[in-house]
Amino acid sequence: MPHGVTRTTLRSMTNIPPPAEELRILDHELRQLDARRAQLLARRSWLLGVLRSAKTPAPAWGPAQTPAIWSAPAPRSRRPEATAPSVQNVLLVLGGVLLTVAAIAFTLVSWGQLGIAGRAVVLGAVTFAALAAPVPLLKRGLRSTAESVAGLGLVLTVLDAYALHQVALPKVDGTGYAAAATALLAVLWAAYGRSLGALRLPLPAAMATAQLPLLLWVVAAGAGHHAITAALLVTAAFDTVVALSVSVRSVRVVAAVGAYGTGAWGLLAAGWLSWEATGPSAAARAAALLALAAAIALGAAWRAPAAQAAPGLASTGGLITVAAAGGVLRSVLPDAWTVPGYLLCGIALLAVRGTWLPESVRRGLPWSSAGVQALAVAWTLPLVTVVLVGPAGWAENVWSGAPSDARDAVTVSMPWPSNTETAPLVLAAVAAVLVLTFRGGPHRSVALSGALGLAWASVLVLPATLELPYPAGLLMLGVTTAATLTAAAYSRHAHPTDDGPTSPTEPPASASSPANTRPSPITLTTLGLALLTSLHLVALSLAAEAATLAVLGSLTALFAAAAVWQKHEIRAVSAAASLAYAAALACATGASLDWQPHHIALLVLVVPATAALLAARLKDATPTLAVEITGAVAALLAIDLAALEPPVLALVLALCGVIAAGTAVRPDRRRLGYVAATLFVLATWVRLASWEVGSPEAYTLPVTVPALVVGFVRRRRDPGTSSWTAYGPGLSVTLLPSLLAAWGDLDWLRPLLLGTAALLVTLVGARQRLQALLVLGGGTLALVALHELAPYIAQAMGAVPRWAPPALAGLLLLALGATYEQRLRDARRVREVLGRMH
Incomplete structure (x- = not known):
């Protein structure tokens, strides 16, 4: 740039304003255009109102007349509530309906007043005129009028067919005649619609009429249920082909509706025939119908243009295939093997993985198999429920005597479901399919957890299904408990979490760090199954005294061993379970020795004492908390058992206070000192109440003296402590009750x-x-x-x-x-x- 030539000079030389000035000019121009457009729109509205009015002619602009657009905007006319096309369509439809009603009334009422020739002339002339009128109307561009007149012509053809049957063919079977008439009308309407391509009504009407001929013909022939079902499915197949091949949208819609309607009707009928089949021959015929339905669904999935509908159609086709094959197997197998037969067919769908199949079909068939497997598992749920819930009835019949076998042990309060002997096989088969199907991938852990649950359910119902002896059933459940607990202990239960570092300067925790790991689904599943099996085993053992003691002792030792060998969540759960079963064993032992409940309470106190000792030796926070909570619950159980015997209750409360005081020695459990003091006070009060001491000072002074001592020590350590905090509670405990007692005491000693x-x-x-x-x-x-x-x-x-x-x-x-x-x-x-x- 030459010296002395500035940017402003260049802009002035090229007539380009600065950006800010140019932006202001553009905004001004746009506002001018908006104002001009508003004026033009106002003028246009006024002109439309003038043209619609028959009274005032449109004004002409003359030399002496200024348009309103340049002066003031004319008042806007009232906006019509209905558009011209809407009014036209309403009038045409109403006219067509009235003509149709008139034609029907003429055919039904005035028909008998004309002779044969007159009838033929009238019907032919009116029908021909109605069908021919759309041709000139279409040439003149009156398409809506042509549609209305064509609709009238189609209705007249139906009336012609009815009149022909009433006059010329009165002895012909009505159903058969209707079948032939609907077929002929469908062909004629389709040809008529193809010849006049501009009309939209004849082709869908022909498609809708085509749903009837085959079904009416089969009904007229007096065929059975299988033939009627076949007619429905063939009609559905015809509709499917039309829906997938015709380009006219209205015809495709009618065909799709017909395919779904007749297909669903035929499928339900075929399924009912398959279920009601009493022999292989009837089952095979029903299976052929189901196979036809499956072929329709799979064919539609193969050729369906909509990717969203294809997997659903493929899944439906797979389910229908399973129903067809399973129905044949059901006819030759015992009733108990019905569900396994269907399940086998459903599992076989997983083998269909040909590359020649479309992706939608390959994705739909596994869902069909999954649906069959889910239904099979649902069939076993009543049996699993009986096995799990039934033993709860032994709570009302404790130690009433060992049952004869495992089935009697679980049906003490619920009946045994019939034809469920193959339920363990079904559960095991589905578990195996899950293991083999999800051998890798992101869902492997969840799938293996589900497989473990199904395998566990299979083992759970097996003793009662096989009617094993009662001791053998208990032994099998005990082995299952040990196996699931071992699987939980040795599974890869630590999975790294997705949490990042807690601060910008802190590095991410390692995957093996306990603070950055969580149990896997397999670990949680096996641990939960171990606990559930143990509870089920305890419920079954309540039938016999020896079984109860043996089971509780074994479970206490088993979970204690698991707590010693493992860490983290497994140790916490195992330790808590071991202490819980130890408390139950103490109660069972006392009951076996015919002890009174308050004497059993002293034996139960061994559990919270043991829990306190274990908690002091554990290093992990989670197991420590679980052990302490279990010990506290056992202490509450002991207090409840001794509640009816005040002297023993005082002793139990004092011993609980000793346990709490021993726990409060730990630096992280100092607050339990208040619990210990409360327990000691309650023990003192219960003892005084058992001695029938009524003086309130006997109850309050044991609280006041320690409270004052604690307050004195606290003020010595912290001189800033308020006297209300240090001495207020202790003094109030004694002074207030004594004052209330003194006001009602007539003697002089207490006031003094x-x-x-x-x-x-x-x-x-x-x-x-x-x-x-x-x-x-x-x-x-x-x-x-x-x-x-x-x-x-x-x-x-x-x-x-x-x-x-x-x-x-x-x-x-x-x-x-x-x-x-x-x-x-x-x-x-x-x-x-x-x-x-x-």
């Missing part, structure tokens, strides 16, 4: 002792300048003194005239008013003195 104690507390508070002692002691002393003076005050009030109290009150108010300022000063001084106290 309480007053003396309150005086000592007041003096100590005054000497040490402690607010809590001064207020509580002084208040108690004042109330005790008032209680002692109350009889004399009442006697004096009886001797005083009735006018004396109001007079004294008035004098008092006057005196207070006279010395109000001095009293305020004294009150502030007292408040300052109390405020300087602790």
